[in-house]
Amino acid sequence: MLRSANNRGFTLVELLISMVLTGTLMTLLFSTHMQMQTSIRKQNSLSQSADKANIAVVFISKDIQNALFEQWNPKTFFTLEKQLHSSQRADFLNFSTGTKHENYTGSSAQAYNVTYFAQTDEETDEVVLYRKEDIFTDFTNTQRGIAIPIVRKLVRFQVSVGPNEKSLRDEWTIAMNKTLPRYVKVELEWETENKEIRKIEFQVSPGIFIQ
Numbered sequence: 001m002l003r004s005a006n007n008r009g010f011t012l013v014e015l016l017i018s019m020v021l022t023g024t025l026m027t028l029l030f031s032t033h034m035q036m037q038t039s040i041r042k043q044n045s046l047s048q049s050a051d052k053a054n055i056a057v058v059f060i061s062k063d064i065q066n067a068l069f070e071q072w073n074p075k076t077f078f079t080l081e082k083q084l085h086s087s088q089r090a091d092f093l094n095f096s097t098g099t100k101h102e103n104y105t106g107s108s109a110q111a112y113n114v115t116y117f118a119q120t121d122e123e124t125d126e127v128v129l130y131r132k133e134d135i136f137t138d139f140t141n142t143q144r145g146i147a148i149p150i151v152r153k154l155v156r157f158q159v160s161v162g163p164n165e166k167s168l169r170d171e172w173t174i175a176m177n178k179t180l181p182r183y184v185k186v187e188l189e190w191e192t193e194n195k196e197i198r199k200i201e202f203q204v205s206p207g208i209f210i211q
Helices: 012-065
Strands: 078-081 092-103 106-120 127-134 146-151 154-162 183-191 197-204
Touching (some): 012 092
């Protein structure tokens, strides 16, 4: 019995061509998938990095806005020191601040000390910006308070203060200036997981607790 030409199988050449085309298509699909995954990871990394920096901005802004100064109280202070850390600008900022609570009986305030400083993480060798809060004013005592990392891979943390925007200084103490600065400018730079440098700059002024 003769087999019809329409029922013949694939030749070896046709199979090879089909395999090559299928392999090429799979390679293109896999490459596109990997590019999409890389883009998603990059966007997620940038988003997480921005979120952490925004949290730092919220902390710093709130603390400075609530900075406490009583002219005759030696326990209230505002100290800014220009510092370099691992050849990077990372200032030291320490001051009295507080939170105000209001309820049906009236309002009350709680004062405490807050410190912003940089240290190098021994495991990752990254410069990290920390926020430390404690009810006592002895910020030099490393055993007091808990230091919370708020920005990792810090590139720059520069604080400038002054009586106004045009008269900024790198250092400030109440002992020298007898009052709080009326204007605070903060410049924050950090490196993302994708090795990109990001920057946030903002201004804030001490507010309701100035007396």
